[in-house]
Every structure is written in C-alpha cells, then in structure tokens.
Amino acid sequence: MQGFKEVPRAVWMLSPGVFVNAVSSFTFVFVFVYLTGPRGLSVTEAGLVTGVGGIGLIAGNFTGGGYGDRYGHRRVLLIASFLAGGGLVLLPTLPTGALLAVLPLAQYALGAIRSANAALVAVIVPEGARRQAFAVVRCVSNGGFTLGPPLGALIATGLSYDWLFVADGIGTLFFALWTARVVPARSADRTPAAAPDGGLGRGAWGELRARPGVLVLLGAILVVDVIYRQQYSTFPVYLADHGLDTGAYGLIIALNGAVILVLELPAAVALRARPPLRVVGTGLLLVGAGYGALLLGTGIAAAVAMMVLLSLGEILYKTPATAYVADQAPPHAIGFYQSLYAGVSASGVVLGPPLGGALYSAAPGLLWPLCVVLAAGAGGAVLWAHARQRRHEARPAHETGSQPQAVAG
Template identity: 30%
Template sequence: MPRPEALPRTVRLLLLARVVNRLGAFSLPFLTALIRTDHGASLTTAGLVTAAFGLATIPSRLAGGRLADRIGRRSTIVLGLCGCALAQTAIAASRSLPSAVAGAVLLGLAFELYEPPSQALVSEAVPPQHRVRAFSLFSAAIAAGAMGAGLLAALLGRWDLRLLFLADAATCLACALLIRLALPRDRPASRPAETAPPIRPLRDPRLVSVLATGTAYALINQQTVMSLPLALAREGRPAADAGLLFTAAAATTVLAQPLTRLPAIERLSTPAALALAHLLLAAGLTGYALAHSLPALIAATAVMSLGDLLVIGRAYALVADLAPPGAAGRYLAVFGTSWGIAATLAPVLGTQLLAHAGTTALWSTSAALCLLLAAAHLRVTPRSPNELPAPGRRLPSPRPTAHDG
C-alpha cells in the first residue's frame, strides 16, 4: 500500500485540537446523574433535561454553519468552545435545578457551533479525493480522545461529578486557545453577487436524501450507545461492561484507519460504500442479539465500528462534495442536525423497545433497519460529483442543484 500524502497543516492542527477537546468531553453522560444526585430530580425530569439539551443542539448546528460562512471558521470555532466552557462552568456552579437546566440548554446551544466550521475547514483544506480519508481521521481523533476521557472520568468522578464539568470547561478553553493561536486569521467573507440566487441547502434533493438516511443511521448509533448499558443489565451482565465495549469500539476506529485506504475500498462508489457499511452494522447488531459472552460482544462491537468508520468518512465527504462554492458550512450544518434529532429521539425509542420487547428484539430490529438502509443507499444516495465518469464516457442524467426550483 503506498504511503499516504501528508495532510495539510490546518487539518493536522484541527485533529490535535479535536483530541484535546475530546479528552474533556466526558461530562455529558453524567448530566442526568448530576441532576438527580445534586438536585434531587426524578428520573423522568432528568431525562427531559437531557432531551432539552439534545433539542438545543439542532439550532446550534444550523447557527454554526451560518456563522462559519458569515464571520469565519476560526471565529465560530472559538465562539462555540468558549460558550461550552461557560455553560459547563454554570452547570458545575449550579445550586438549584432551574440553574442547572439553564446551563444544560446553554450548553446545547453552544455545543454544535464547533462542528460545521471545523468540517468546512477540512473540506476546503484537502483536495476532493482525500476528503474521505480526512473525515475518517477526524472520527479517529474523536475515538482517541474518548479513550483518554474515560480514564479521566473514572478518576475525577470518584470525588465529585461537578469536577467533570470543570475539567470539560478547561479542555474547551485549551482547545479554543490552540485554535486561536494556530489557525490562520479568517478572511472576510465575499459578498454574493446581486443576481446570484440564495443558497438553500434544503432545496437540494440530493442533500435531503443524504440527510434522511443519515438521520436513520444517527438514530441507530445513538440508540445503541444509550441502550447498551441497560441491555447488558437486563441480560444479567454488569452494566460497566459497556465501558469495555465503548473502549473496544474506539480502539477499532483508531487501528482500522489503514483499511479505508485499501484500493478495493477506495474504488467503491459512495452508495456502495455506505451500503457495505450498513451491512457491517447489521452483522454487528445481529451479533449483539446472539452473543452470550463478553468476547463475543467485543467481536460484534469491532464489526460495528468498521461500519461506523466507513459511514463517517464517506457521508461527510459526500456532503462537502455536494455543496456549492462557499456553502460547505451550511450544507454540513444541515446534515449534522441528524445527530440532534437522534439525540432527542433515541432515549425514548430505545428504552421503550427494550422495556416492551426485550434485548433480542431491540438488536434484531436495529439490524433489520440497517439492512433496509443498505438497500436504500443503493437506490437513493447520490454519487459524489467527484466520482462521475471521466470525459468520453456516458454520463448519468443531470441532477438538480441547490439553486433549482
């Protein structure tokens, strides 16, 4: 396998900043516990607060895309990270339930500002043929930081859950400082010509189809993460085993990066690669339904992580390729709302299915949905414009652009 070209300095700095930021991103799973233990809220109330956070991330993601294209990438990233630090500090300092709720909503409103500009920077800094690799490395950076985050959470959480939020705030500020000092200054956004039609991502049917399948994938992903500890406990296994499975998933994401550069994988069209990814997810979820031992669960987790790795790299590269010039931030922001929708719905759907049908039905239903998504990708997912046949070959029928209609 030939040695891959070095990524641009901007992308390498963003990867480093992502690891730094992710090292502290261990407080969110403990938000419900903090609200219950420190403020005496019921489980239902704590769940509603977490859902409110998830809802707030949707306008946050959209605002991040618009700000990225208006005030600049670096400025938006720094603004989002500082907002997260402020919200985390407010949660740690809260002395009443209303103040904790306000901090959680503020955190949601700032939480996703970082994503669209950082993803837009990646899409602009690398040539189209390297975007899949760059976005795959972004997911690996998140996974690498997550492994360290789990260890820090285990240490700090023994003393006081509030320390987790303060540590998260500190890493957000450290990441903001790194971005502010290392990335080049934002260039003033060019004003669109008077006659140029406005860019409306949701009028692009190609993006809408990718958003629909991406939301279904995000829902399966989030439902699996949130339901796994409960499912393990229901089967009589320690809920703490979920931590081992999450670590196995992160390690697989990091170690399997070279697989994305195999010629057989790189030659796959985006619809075919995404279909393969969902077949791997279906196989892993079927393994969860059938597994009766920890090694079997770890093996199923590794298979699912390979599917996740293929989805993240291909999906975000596709969205960046579909965006008109200067609109990558907004296209990626709209696509990213799939995670906010999933974060809001997954706790409800997963727990209800688990409570009324059991673990085998939970994982089997999720696997069946992945099979449906694999078939859907082959029919509705557009090819990247960079994958169209070379001149002289028969071209597919024209697809509408973001300005059509």
C-alpha cells in the first residue's frame, strides 16, 4: 500500500494479534452488569470495584512503558499479557473476596499491555514512519473493538457472563503467544541506552522539562480525554432525555468506528509530512466543534454531526500525538514517554464519568458549552506550542543557545 512501505514487517505481523485481542476485550463493557448480576454485589460495591479497577488500568498505562525501558518492551508486554490473560481466565472460578483483588490486578496488567505495546511499536519503527505504523495498529484495534461488544453480548446471553472473562483471557493469552512468535527478541529487547545520569527516572524527567511541546501536548490530551469520554457517559443520558433511545445511541456510536475505519489510514498517509502539533491542535478543535454541534439542536441530525466531527478530530489527534511523543523521546526513555502519553490519554476513563455526570446533574445546560471551551483551549495551547517551536527553530543558533556541530575532515 502506497505510503506504508516504511512500516516494518513486524508491525504488520503484530496486527492480527492486536485485532484478536481487541475483539475479545469486551469484559469492560459488561463488568458492572456481571458484578451486580451473577456475583450479587450491590450497586455501591460494584461501583467501588470498577472504580479501583479503573485506577489500576490507568496506573498500568503510566508504568508499563517505563518497565520496558529497563527490561525490554517485548518482555514486559509478554509478562503483562500472560498475567492479565491468566487472571481473566481464572476470575470466574474465584470466590468474591479473591475477585475483588484479582480484577484490579488484571486491569493493571491490561493497562501495562497498552503502553508496552505502544513502546514496542515505537522501538521497532524508525522515526518518520511512526504515524503510519501507529495508524495501522489503531485501525486494526478499532476494528476489533467494533466487533467485540456485540460478540460479547452473544456470549453473555447464549452461554454466561463467566465465559466473557474466559474468552477475554484467551484472547489476551493468544496476543502474548502471537507477539512472541512474530516480533524478534533480538530487535525488540535490546538493552536500552543508558540515561545521561545513569538513572532512567531522573534523567527522563529532566529531559521532559526541556521539551515544552511534549508537556503542553500531554496537558492538552489530559483535558480533551475527559471531554472525549463524555460520549460514553453523559451523551447517552442526554440523548435519552431528548427522546432518542438506546438503539439510536448504538447506531451513533457505530458511526464513530465506521468513520475511523474508513479514514484513519488515508489520513495518516495524506498528513504524514504535516507538522504534528498543528495536526493535533486541529484535531482537538474538531473535538470541541463536535460537542458544539449539540448546541444547535437536540435531534438525530445534531447527534450525527457531533459524532462525525468527534471522529474526525480523533483521527487527527490520536495517531500524530502518539508518534510525536515517540519521536521526541530520548532513546533510553521511549517507553517512559509512551507511558506518560498512554496514561493521560486514558485518564478520562476514570475522570470523565464522575466529572461530567456531576455537572450534567447540577447544570445540564453548561456541560456542552464547557466541553467546547475546554477543547478549544487545549487545541489552542497545542497550536501555540507548534508556533513557539517553529519560532525557536527559525532563530539563529547563538540566540537559542545551540552550538554548531563540528564537521569532520
């Protein structure tokens, strides 16, 4: 495929495993129903368990890549996959007390898989081809997530909720075995370069402060992810309050997956030479415009417009942002940077529902205008960081503090 020739074979080979893992990752949709149904927990107890599990998921995202910098990204990905897969397979057989401990641990391992996988892709793909590589991985992952929930519903109703966890665990274990087979250890688990101060954490944090563009991007993504996740929490409530049923919501959410599947790869090729922060900033503005569409009406047309704009914004910001963070990372801290990005880009899973729900309950008319303002501010901040970076690059070396490199010979 034209535009993807630079994507290494290992990424293409990894993609079927990512797809299968994504298809089988449906337990997060049904876990609350499982806890309050077959397990007999109260709504409060189930909320506590899922909340702790969500925190574990975010913690895994924030740490998985950093472990890979020390021990090898492929190795960490395999260990986390075996732990998560084994825990999910065993989970239906555990007594409730043990389940309350194992489920958050499995969630932590699942979070570590996400950041370790991103770091692994960043390591095996050369700079300049990472946008296309991450687009490939995101495309197959979104395809799997589109198929997963309806398949999970069939398993839950045709067999039992216990089989959901077994199937999810088997899919995760398959991903581990597939990765071990198709990604060579010699290239993925090479010893990371040493940090300048001999310690990964201190050196990486110091270098991060010297990369203001990355810091601005991470802050903007944190804000926008809370906004983005409203489509899974307050948005369906808003639709129901305005006469649109669950079926309409399902079709609108399916539109998100369809737009991404059709446009993700072409967009990655068409925009691969564009400055990443400019593309990301534009994407964040489109997310805000999506929620702004809800201010124009309460019918199906406004909801569809919202989802199309949100999907276009997601295409523009998620893949280029992931690649930008990888390109900015020093060689000894690629995983650390990917963990930071993975963590902030999933924080809305925990923060979005309670914050959005509280505001919608107290002042429903303020939620969407606030989403527009916050997304516009985040997008503007990233575009400002892009302009600042361009001005810095255009200044002479003696003004920026850079020293000319000696020329050999």
